[in-house]
Amino acid sequence: MAKFDTISFLSDYGHVDEFVGVVHSVIRQIAPEVRVIDVTHEVAPFDVRGGALTLARSAQYLAPGVVLAVVDPGVGSSRRAIIVEVGDGESYLVGPDNGLLAPAVAMVGGATRAVSIENEDYLFGAPGPTFAGRDVFAPVAAHLCNGVEPTEFGPEVDPFSLMPATMPLTREEDGAIVAEVLWTDSFGNLQLNVDPEQIEAFGQHVELRFDGRTRTGVRHRTYSEIPTGVVGLVVDSYGLLSIAIDRSSASEELSLGTGDEVVLATDAGNAAKQRVITPVTLKEKP
Numbered sequence: 001m002a003k004f005d006t007i008s009f010l011s012d013y014g015h016v017d018e019f020v021g022v023v024h025s026v027i028r029q030i031a032p033e034v035r036v037i038d039v040t041h042e043v044a045p046f047d048v049r050g051g052a053l054t055l056a057r058s059a060q061y062l063a064p065g066v067v068l069a070v071v072d073p074g075v076g077s078s079r080r081a082i083i084v085e086v087g088d089g090e091s092y093l094v095g096p097d098n099g100l101l102a103p104a105v106a107m108v109g110g111a112t113r114a115v116s117i118e119n120e121d122y123l124f125g126a127p128g129p130t131f132a133g134r135d136v137f138a139p140v141a142a143h144l145c146n147g148v149e150p151t152e153f154g155p156e157v158d159p160f161s162l163m164p165a166t167m168p169l170t171r172e173e174d175g176a177i178v179a180e181v182l183w184t185d186s187f188g189n190l191q192l193n194v195d196p197e198q199i200e201a202f203g204q205h206v207e208l209r210f211d212g213r214t215r216t217g218v219r220h221r222t223y224s225e226i227p228t229g230v231v232g233l234v235v236d237s238y239g240l241l242s243i244a245i246d247r248s249s250a251s252e253e254l255s256l257g258t259g260d261e262v263v264l265a266t267d268a269g270n271a272a273k274q275r276v277i278t279p280v281t282l283k284e285k286p
Contacts, residue, residue: 003147004091006065007036010201011133012043013070019131023138026124029144037063041107045269046073048100052165052256053182056103057238060089063241066251067104068141069095076129081136083150085113090152094141096132099165111159118154143202168193176265182240184258188221188249189234192262194241199233203265206233209263210256216267217243 007027012101013019020041027036039058043051051071059067072095080097086108091102094117105111117123117136122143124135140153141270168180170193177198183191199206199219206217208231217233218226226246227230231254236242243262251257 001147002031002033002102004145005034006063006280007034007060007068007141007145008039008062008065009041010039010043010051010066011041011070012045012047012051013032013133014045015041019133023133025133026138027142030139031145034142034145045069046068048073048098049166049184050204052100052103053167055100059104059107059184064091066141066144067091067093067095067101068137069093069100069104069162070133070137071100071134071212072098074098079163080157080241081117081132081140082157082211083115083117083140083144083151084111084159084162085115086111086199087111092141092144094144095147097163099163102162102165103167111162114157114158114159114162115150119152122148122153127186169192170198173263176263177262179262181243181256181258181260181262184256187252188245188251189236190243190250190254190256190262191236192241192243192264194264196235196239196241199241202264205267206263208268209265210254210260211217215254215262216218223247230268 007177023072024036027034028107040054043054048071055069074096082097084093084101086105093105117140120167122139124139126135170177170179177194177195179192181190182193206216208215215230215231219233220226223246225242226244232241232244234244245253
């Protein structure tokens with residue numbers, strides 16, 4: 001009986017070539033009882049940070065088992081192939097030691113053990129070193145599901161020696177928050193690296209500055225509450241602030257994308273309007 005029955009698989013392979021299908025087939029041959037869940041294979045090619053963020057967003061919702069993650073521009077180089085244990089063996093993450101796994105590991109409480117994959121007895125022989133997903137990571141993930149102990153694959157390494165991820169942090173400048181678009185989803189919503197509490201003092205209307213332009217973002221609870229023609233600010237399903245336009249792509253409308261800088265500040269114009277008191281005089285009806 002398998003120790004785990006689920007492998008959650010993420011990569012930048014796409015679906016044009018045979019890579020994803022081949023990895024599935026390798027796993028099937030070694031661990032036929034295991035189900036492979038495709039988290040996504042549409043991470044931008046070589047985008048380790050994008051893959052790391054995608055994995056971190058997903059981590060707490062993935063079934064216990066093995067996470068197989070491959071975004072590996074350094075394939076075939078001296079970068080390590082690793083197994084990271086979390087939850088004292090409740091799950092394992094398998095992939096390259098290039099920062100891809102780090103945010104997800106942190107999200108689920110940190111590593112309890114790490115192993116460098118070095119035992120070639122468990123790997124597929126290959127004519128070249130450039131398809132580690134097929135030849136290294138898939139076989140290891142499958143064998144872990146079958147109950148092979150992590151230390152059978154190689155020596156333990158200090159979890160603190162693993163490559164950390166580089167995640168952008170906001171900074172404050174002159175009372176404004178300098179943020180970055182972390183993710184552009186398939187609907188064109190723009191997730192920022194901003195906790196909603198960071199903009200509480202700005203009120204409902206927030207000035208957005210980007211690429212030499214200025215727009216007003218209005219805070220709303222859901223996408224459907226955003227009026228036509230208004231740029232909305234919504235707390236997304238991951239608890240971060242997102243720029244959105246109802247039933248349209250904020251990315252296309254604003255010409256913004258992942259990695260772009262956005263400055264958030266008090267909207268002085270709307271704040272001034274809210275402070276203006278217009279006197280009203282009631283007269284008798286003639």
